[in-house]
Amino acid sequence: xxxxxxxxxxxxxxxxxxxxxxxxxxxxxxxxxxxxxxxxxxxxxxxxxxxxxxxxxxxxxxxxxxxxxxxxxxxxxxxxxxxxxxxxxxxxxxxxxxxxxxxxxxxxxxxxxxxxxxxxxxxxxxxxxxxxxxxxxxxxxxxxxxxxxxxxxxxxxxxxxxxxxxxxxxxxxxxxxxxxxxxxxxxxxxxxxxxxxxxxxxxxxxxxxxxxxxxxxxxxxxxxxxxxxxxxxxxxxxxxxxxxxxxxxxxxxxxxxxxxxxxxxxxxxxxxxxxxxxxxxxxxxxxxxxxxxxxxxxxx
Amino acid sequence: xxxxxxxxxxxxxxxxxxxxxxxxxxxxxxxxxxxxxxxxxxxxxxxxxxxxxxxxxxxxxxxxxxxxxxxxxxxxxxxxxxxxxxxxxxxxxxxxxxxxxxxxxxxxxxxxxxxxxxxxxxxxxxxxxxxxxxxxxxxxxxxxxxxxxxxxxxxxxxxxxxxxxxxxxxxxxxxxxxxxxxxxxxxxxxxxxxxxxxxxxxxxxxxxxxxxxxxxxxxxxxxxxxxxxxxxxxxxxxxxxxxxxxxxxxxxxxxxxxxxxxxxxxxxxxxxxxxxxxxxxxxxxxxxxxxxxxxxxxxxxxxxxxxxxxxxxxxxxxxxxxxxxxxxxxxxxxxxxxxxxxxxxxxxxxxxxxxxxxxxxxxxxxxxxxxxxxxxxxxxxxxxxxxxxxxxxxxxxxxxxxxxxxxxxxxxxxxxxxxxxxx
Numbered sequence: 001x002x003x004x005x006x007x008x009x010x011x012x013x014x015x016x017x018x019x020x021x022x023x024x025x026x027x028x029x030x031x032x033x034x035x036x037x038x039x040x041x042x043x044x045x046x047x048x049x050x051x052x053x054x055x056x057x058x059x060x061x062x063x064x065x066x067x068x069x070x071x072x073x074x075x076x077x078x079x080x081x082x083x084x085x086x087x088x089x090x091x092x093x094x095x096x097x098x099x100x101x102x103x104x105x106x107x108x109x110x111x112x113x114x115x116x117x118x119x120x121x122x123x124x125x126x127x128x129x130x131x132x133x134x135x136x137x138x139x140x141x142x143x144x145x146x147x148x149x150x151x152x153x154x155x156x157x158x159x160x161x162x163x164x165x166x167x168x169x170x171x172x173x174x175x176x177x178x179x180x181x182x183x184x185x186x187x188x189x190x191x192x193x194x195x196x197x198x199x200x201x202x203x204x205x206x207x208x209x210x211x212x213x214x215x216x217x218x219x220x221x222x223x224x225x226x227x228x229x230x231x232x233x234x235x236x237x238x239x240x241x242x243x244x245x246x247x248x249x250x251x252x253x254x255x256x257x258x259x260x261x262x263x264x265x266x267x268x269x270x271x272x273x274x275x276x277x278x279x280x281x282x283x284x285x286x287x288x289x290x291x292x293x294x295x296x297x298x299x300x
Numbered sequence: 301x302x303x304x305x306x307x308x309x310x311x312x313x314x315x316x317x318x319x320x321x322x323x324x325x326x327x328x329x330x331x332x333x334x335x336x337x338x339x340x341x342x343x344x345x346x347x348x349x350x351x352x353x354x355x356x357x358x359x360x361x362x363x364x365x366x367x368x369x370x371x372x373x374x375x376x377x378x379x380x381x382x383x384x385x386x387x388x389x390x391x392x393x394x395x396x397x398x399x400x401x402x403x404x405x406x407x408x409x410x411x412x413x414x415x416x417x418x419x420x421x422x423x424x425x426x427x428x429x430x431x432x433x434x435x436x437x438x439x440x441x442x443x444x445x446x447x448x449x450x451x452x453x454x455x456x457x458x459x460x461x462x463x464x465x466x467x468x469x470x471x472x473x474x475x476x477x478x479x480x481x482x483x484x485x486x487x488x489x490x491x492x493x494x495x496x497x498x499x500x501x502x503x504x505x506x507x508x509x510x511x512x513x514x515x516x517x518x519x520x521x522x523x524x525x526x527x528x529x530x531x532x533x534x535x536x537x538x539x540x541x542x543x544x545x546x547x548x549x550x551x552x553x554x555x556x557x558x559x560x561x562x563x564x565x566x567x568x569x570x571x572x573x574x575x576x577x578x579x580x581x582x583x584x585x586x587x588x589x590x591x592x593x594x595x596x597x598x599x600x601x602x603x604x605x606x607x608x609x610x611x612x613x614x615x616x617x618x619x620x621x622x623x624x625x626x627x628x629x630x631x632x633x634x635x636x637x638x639x640x641x642x643x644x645x646x647x648x649x650x651x652x653x654x655x656x657x658x659x660x661x662x663x664x665x666x667x668x669x670x671x672x673x674x675x676x677x678x679x680x681x682x683x684x685x686x687x688x689x690x691x692x693x694x695x696x697x698x699x700x701x702x703x704x705x706x707x708x709x710x711x712x713x714x715x716x717x718x719x720x721x722x723x
Contacts, residue, residue: 035513045327052332056341074326081323093366093700100448103513104656105699107649111692119685120327235517270532277521284518285506 007265008258013149015257016156017218020211021234022241022249023163024204030244031180031200033099037106038086039208040231041113044224046079046209047216048117051128058129068131072213076206082113083205084198092194110228117224125223128216148218155214159207160250167246172199180244229273236280242293251291255279313359320355321348369701410570414563422562424678426634429569430627431670435654436576436663437623442652443661443709444589445616446596448516450648451503451523455496455621457643459628461530462492464543464638471547485549488629496625497618504617508610523648530640542639546632565634572630576623580663583619592616596661646688653691657698659705668707 021043028036054071062070090109094102135147167173178186179196187193215230216222233256241252256276263275283290328351331342392398414422434456441449466484474481503522507515530537537543548561549568583589594602595612603609632638650673658669677687698705 033513035517048332049326052326052330052341055332056330059340078323078326085319085323089362090696090700097703099513100446101699101703103448103516104652105696107652108692108695108699111649111688112696115686115689115692117327119689121331126332232517232520236521239514239517268532271528274525274528277525280521281506281518284510284514288509288514 003265004262007261009145009149011258011261012254013145013152013218013257014261015237015254016149016153017211017215017253018230018234018237018256019156019250019253020152020159020214021208021230022238022253023159023246024207024211025231025235026238026241026243026246026249027163027200027204029238031176032091032095032102032183032197034091034102034106035235036204037103037231038090038109038113039204040227040229040234041110041117042079042083042086042205042227043208043212043215043230044222044227045082045113045117046075046205046212047128047222047226048121048212048224049078049209050075050213051126051216051222052121054129054131064131065133071131072210075213076209079205079209079212080202083201083208087198087201092197110231114224114228121224123224125221128220128222130217130220132214132217148214152214152218155210156250159210160246163203163246166203172196176200233273233276236276239280239290240283242290245290245292248290248292255291309360309363313356313363316359317352317356321352324351365701414566419559419562422566423634424675426562426566426569426630428671428674429566429573430631430634431651431654431674432573432667433569433576433623433627433630434651435658435666435670436580437620437627438651439655439661439663439666440580440583440592440623441616441620442655443666444584444592444596445613445620446592447613447616448513448652449519449617449620450516450645450652451519451521451526452620452624452651453643453645453647454523454526455499455624456628456631456647456651457526457530457638457640458496458499458621459488459492459625460632460638460642461537461543461628462495462625463488463629463632464546465537466491467546468538468543481547482549484547485629485633489626492625492629493622494625496621496628500617500619500621501614503621504614507617508613520645520648523643523645527640527643530643538639540639540641542637544637546636546638548636549633562634565630568633569630572626576626577663577667584663588612588615650691653695657694657705659707659709662705662707662709665705665707665709669705672706 021039024039024042025036028034028039050071053074054067057067057070058064086109090105091102094105130148132148132151135150167176175186175191175196176199178189178191179193183193186196216226219226234253237253237256238249239252240255241248241250243249256279259279260272260275264272287293325348328347329344331344333340333342413425434452437455438449438452441447441452463485466488467481471481471484474484503519507518510518531540533539534541549565591602591607591612592615594605594607595609595616599609631642651670654669654673655666656669657672658667659665673691677684683690702708
């Protein structure tokens with residue numbers, strides 16, 4: 001039972017990590033029906049920016065909490081700028097074209113960003129310093145959960161609530177829902193669709209950057225390739241929960257996290273990455289729209 | 301069209317240049333090094349003006365290209381020198397004698413190639429041929445059926461592992477019985493095709509209900525699962541170390557030097573490429589091919605016309621997988637060594653790039669794309685580290701500016717001739 005609890009908690013931590021990335025995926029998909037393959041790369045760039053700027057601030061002997069604040073804020077700004085730029089260059093010219101075009105373009109962007117970071121920085125794994133605080137009251141339970149995990153869990157919960165409120169109650173949230181439902185109709189009633197999509201990308205990218213900083217602190221290392229696997233897994237999580245749905249993305253991420261950690265604990269650790277894909281296939285077989293997704297009928 | 305002044309354009313590009321200088325500052329100008337666990341940051345100030353100038357020039361070019369693209373879309377007759385050249389070539393290729401002559405010269409050159417150039421170049425060419433088969437196979441799935449398959453390398457792997465495992469488990473009994481193990485190549489060639497086809501059907505079963513991007517992601521999942529299974533079942537497949545010393549194909553019990561063997565495999569590959577081209581062309585013009593094209597254009601309309609979608613998707617995946625299986629066997633025979641690293645997601649994506657850059661749905665496009673993507677990096681070794689970056693950029697540019705690819709597919713047309721009307 002204790003073993004199970006341990007696995008369950010580590011699965012929860014993993015799930016909240018996936019959730020941070022999956023939220024961005026699901027937002028973009030909900031609005032323009034595009035699997036933004038580059039989302040994982042934005043997450044990686046967020047992590048890298050924090051590493052570089054944090055290293056710079058730290059070597060200029062800034063206090064740790066200021067380093068953390070500045071590097072997180074700046075990496076959020078940079079990642080959103082990347083997301084905004086990518087959308088403008090690679091996705092906007094393809095709007096209204098067949099959906100596969102944008103998907104292929106997204107794969108291209110993902111390759112470009114990976115190799116750009118590889119060439120401009122390094123191909124090696126870099127150690128990622130942890131600027132996150134340690135809670136002393138958590139010491140007795142550190143076998144089960146450490147403070148980084150707890151912070152990630154907390155941040156995920158806050159972001160989920162924030163996003164839900166944003167989409168439900170604000171003006172831009174309303175515009176987002178309208179655009180997601182029917183882009184042309186939204187345009188006709190005066191929604192600036194381009195602006196809505198840009199904002200969506202900016203929000204999604206800043207979530208990815210937060211995820212990048214937190215997850216890299218948790219893992220303790222970073223390289224140019226981390227975004228891809230994490231991105232794919234987060235996408236799997238988003239599909240599990242029903243893509244386009246925000247609670248769905250979080251639920252799917254937790255299910256994925258639990259499956260992975262219970263699977264590696266009880267079955268075999270060789271297939272850690274395979275569990276995600278197996279569960280994806282199973283879910284798509286049973287309920288192609290995901291757990292919380294609404295069934296969409298195709299119409300002519 | 302809005303009238304715009306050059307000055308406004310330059311001003312805009314100037315702003316974009318500043319935007320990119322700020323955007324790329326941490327990644328391009330700063331470089332992080334870790335020594336003794338402490339991150340040290342270097343500044344490369346010389347990168348900053350470079351980024352600015354590049355962004356300025358590229359943004360100008362980008363806007364002109366977008367505008368030009370729009371204009372071309374509005375006025376399809378617009379012809380620059382490039383369009384004229386294209387019209388001229390297609391006009392001449394329309395003449396049967398010229399076309400046959402050109403094909404003959406090409407074929408003669410291809411046949412003489414291994415004797416004209418060394419073993420290295422022959423091997424490079426074999427790889428290119430393998431990719432042509434792969435691109436043509438994927439072209440059936442992506443181009444004809446409109447189903448994005450991101451796990452295509454798995455079928456390639458199925459083919460290669462069919463040969464490899466056959467050699468590993470049956471090879472010694474062949475040697476014991478005094479039969480040349482090279483026979484296994486000829487046995488695995490059809491066998492790999494069949495097994496890969498079965499895998500294709502197996503994969504398409506769960507995806508039959510899915511649409512566009514879900515399909516892409518599930519094929520990706522399938523490809524990764526295949527690789528992981530090959531990697532982790534070490535007792536059976538040799539795990540990460542793979543299978544080595546795979547025999548070369550049998551040829552009348554003649555002992556071949558590596559040089560001769562390469563030439564031999566070269567000819568096998570060329571024959572397979574020709575067969576593939578022939579069959580794929582036939583498929584395109586068959587009832588099944590037309591049904592697949594209809595499915596690509598509109599699934600619902602297609603169903604309304606009485607086309608069985610489920611059956612067609614099965615056929616698409618099966619047909620695509622078959623060629624990947626065949627290509628896998630040739631690849632295993634050429635390199636005599638296989639391991640799971642040859643069948644990663646990136647392999648699938650490079651094959652997809654060949655199809656997209658060449659021209660989705662176009663047979664000459666797939667061939668051209670495969671040759672381009674496999675030969676260029678061999679002859680531009682200096683740019684090797686930029687290879688994937690360039691491929692990625694090329695893929696984005698092609699999909700935005702030339703969505704039909706470099707050699708677009710020709711739409712089937714029927715034009716009435718006066719003579720026929722008179723009859």
